[in-house]
Amino acid sequence: MTTNESPDDDATTDQRTHVRETYGDIAATGDGCCGNSDAEIAADPDRTLSLGYDADDLEEAPDESNLGLGCGNPVAISNLEPGETVLDLGSGGGFDCFLAAREVGPDGRVIGVDMTPEMLERARENAADSDHETVEFRLGEIEHLPVADAAVDTIISNCVVNLSPDKRRVLAEAYRVLRPGGTLAISDLVATEPLPDEIRDDPDAVDACVGGAATIDQLEVWLADVGFTDGSITVEGEWTDDLPIVSARIEAKKPT
Amino acid sequence: MKESLLEILCCPLDKHDLELEDAEYATDDDGDETDEIVAGVLVCSECGERYPIEDGIPNLLPPDMREETPA
Numbered sequence: 438m439t440t441n442e443s444p445d446d447d448a449t450t451d452q453r454t455h456v457r458e459t460y461g462d463i464a465a466t467g468d469g470c471c472g473n474s475d476a477e478i479a480a481d482p483d484r485t486l487s488l489g490y491d492a493d494d495l496e497e498a499p500d501e502s503n504l505g506l507g508c509g510n511p512v513a514i515s516n517l518e519p520g521e522t523v524l525d526l527g528s529g530g531g532f533d534c535f536l537a538a539r540e541v542g543p544d545g546r547v548i549g550v551d552m553t554p555e556m557l558e559r560a561r562e563n564a565a566d567s568d569h570e571t572v573e574f575r576l577g578e579i580e581h582l583p584v585a586d587a588a589v590d591t592i593i594s595n596c597v598v599n600l601s602p603d604k605r606r607v608l609a610e611a612y613r614v615l616r617p618g619g620t621l622a623i624s625d626l627v628a629t630e631p632l633p634d635e636i637r638d639d640p641d642a643v644d645a646c647v648g649g650a651a652t653i654d655q656l657e658v659w660l661a662d663v664g665f666t667d668g669s670i671t672v673e674g675e676w677t678d679d680l681p682i683v684s685a686r687i688e689a690k691k692p693t
Numbered sequence: 694m695k696e697s698l699l700e701i702l703c704c705p706l707d708k709h710d711l712e713l714e715d716a717e718y719a720t721d722d723d724g725d726e727t728d729e730i731v732a733g734v735l736v737c738s739e740c741g742e743r744y745p746i747e748d749g750i751p752n753l754l755p756p757d758m759r760e761e762t763p764a
Contacts, residue, residue: 453758522701546698552758557750573694576752581705583744583753588701613708 450603452643456600457553459644464555490536498535499563506689508596508646508684509624509673516622520544521590524614526579526607527551527597527622531572537593538569548584550577580606584614594623598687599650600643609663618693621665622686624673627683628652636680639690647682656687665689694751696728704734705753709739721751 454599485495488509495503517523517540525534528549537547549572551557560574577583579594580603591612601607611621628650643650651659653670660668676682696718702711716733718726735744735751745752752759 509717518704548698548701558748561748561750574750575694575702576754578754578758581755583702583705583751585701585704585710586708587701628696 438646449507450651452602452640455640456644458530460553461555462473464553464559467676474584482691494536497539499530499567502530502532502560506678509686516620517545517591518684520631522588523547524582524584524592525549526588526592526594526611527600528560528574529553529556529561529595529597531574533593533595534560534572534574535563535569537569538572543569543571547572548589550573550579550582550584552576552578578643580610582610582614586613587616587619589614590616591620591622591659594625596646596684598623598625599627600645601649604627604651604656605659605662608659608665612665612691613665615691617691619691621660621689621691623688624684625681625687626650626676627656627670627672627687629672629683632682647677647680650682653685660687664691666692694730694747694749696730699735702751702753704737704740704742704744705755706742707737709737711735711744712738716746717725 474496485503486492517537519542521540521541522545523537525537525547528534528551531549534547534549541547549560551574557574557576564574566571575583579597579601592615598604598607615621618689626646631652632648632650636642636648639648656670657668666689671686673686674686676684699711699713703709704711712732712735713730714736714755715722716730719729723729729749730746731749732744742756
């Protein structure tokens with residue numbers, strides 16, 4: 438792996454710390470993200486349904502696990518099979534993990550990685566409240582995944598990669614832990630054209646999942662760079678009128 | 694965390710295997726130990742870095758981030 442392209446300066450550390458503090462507060466208070474500072478919107482079932490989850494999904498997962506922080510429904514698009522091992526990057530309250538657990542069944546397993554202790558605490562309580570024995574959470578960083586090589590069938594992630602100061606490295610780590618033939622199937626906010634510097638450098642815009650959004654062109658280059666094939670970035674919808682930001686499905690395969 | 698999951702975990706820094714030390718297991722209703730680990734330490738077999746398991750959740754953040762983490 439090349440490390441010389443990984444920004445590891447003070448700005449990177451600052452961004453990571455800011456994101457972690459913000460999401461720690463969200464976990465504690467239930468406030469929303471991704472452009473929704475209104476807690477009522479964050480927990481609004483209608484909004485969750487509009488993102489592509491169905492009513493059964495809301496029934497299935499523990500109530501407290503849906504923090505309304507996502508921008509899409511990666512589980513719906515990733516065609517999980519029974520028995521698969523699934524990794525959720527930035528698992529938050531665990532909502533997608535519990536839905537994935539339903540898909541992969543008793544012989545599968547789901548691992549959620551999140552860098553925010555407060556989020557994992559909520560996820561763990563949610564897991565204890567339900568009978569999802571195949572879901573495990575661990576504290577970790579998506580740029581430094583604590584997962585063995587070629588151990589995972591499918592990687593999911595919902596509105597998280599944009600928060601990383603080093604997205605290329607996240608994709609390289611995802612590639613490493615996928616087995617040959619494994620699938621990357623994530624939802625995220627992406628930029629359709631380069632963002633103005635004043636947005637990109639604004640920590641609050643980054644926390645809102647907007648400032649850190651990579652351009653579609655850049656993501657396509659990174660996917661191919663780290664080894665993925667069949668990469669596709671499908672725009673799902675407008676996110677805001679003010680900026681060239683859209684929600685998108687990002688899919689790719691690790692070659693067999 | 695389940696002990697069976699140990700095989701797919703690795704050190705976040707150098708990706709080498711982790712070894713479990715000082716493990717405490719949860720007990721079931723009959724008082725028998727289960728394979729659910731509630732506390733212990735994961736030690737990298739290569740670099741020796743130690744990662745604590747607290748309340749059943751392994752803290753596998755890189756050391757520079759772990760120090761900022763409230764206990």
